[in-house]
Amino acid sequence: MSRAVHEFRDPARFVVGTVGQPGERVFFVQATEAGRTISVRCEKQQAQILSERMGDLLDEIAAKSDIPVPPAGGVVDDLDPLEMPVDAEFQVGTMGLGWDGERNQIVVELLAMDPSATDESVVLSDAEDAPDALRVFLTPQRARQFVLRSERVVSAGRAPCPLCGEPIDTTGHLCVRLNGYLPRSGEALTDLIDP
Known part of the structure; x- marks a missing residue:
């Protein structure tokens, strides 16, 4: 060909x-x-x-x-x-x-x-x-x-996670910075980290 x-x-x-x-x-x-x-x-x-x-x-x-x-x-x-x-x-x-x-x-x-x-x-x-x-x-x-x-x-793709930078899916995100913890609905990822 x-x-x-x-x-x-x-x-x-x-x-x-x-x-x-x-x-x-x-x-x-x-x-x-x-x-x-x-x-x-x-x-x-x-x-x-x-x-x-x-x-x-x-x-x-x-x-x-x-x-x-x-x-x-x-x-x-x-x-x-x-x-x-x-x-x-x-x-x-x-x-x-x-x-x-x-x-x-x-x-x-x-x-x-x-x-x-x-x-x-x-x-x-x-x-x-x-x-x-x-x-x-x-x-x-x-x-x-x-x-x-x-x-x-x-x-224009998925928003990045504020903690690890990986993209957040519409179904949620298992953040490596949180050891795979998936926040409850409405719970902000940044609220889970101690200042």
């Missing part, structure tokens, strides 16, 4: 989104251009890392060039849900991020999980034996919007 490279040169939309309830959310990266939509499944940590690295790259571009880059703070323009149905083309394994100086665009490449392709030379490669890929070119403005939305989506 030949390799599939889904390339988006001028995406109308490039976003991170989820399907499911907090604690059971499945993360996706989705690109849309000219009526075509591609979704790839990723881990929450991958979405967070991609967002952080892209933000760092934008800050570096702003500091070292005269290319206009939106500031880190800002309003998210696109809070719409993912395009349905969400059918993942593949599970993301390797991620690549770069700067195309000729076009003044950020290049994102998400590669399918492939245990045999651990060498970074497969990123932005057009070799037939490389894993399937989603390759997207973003202006600094679209990249900043991706970062802002991703930060919001990643942080």
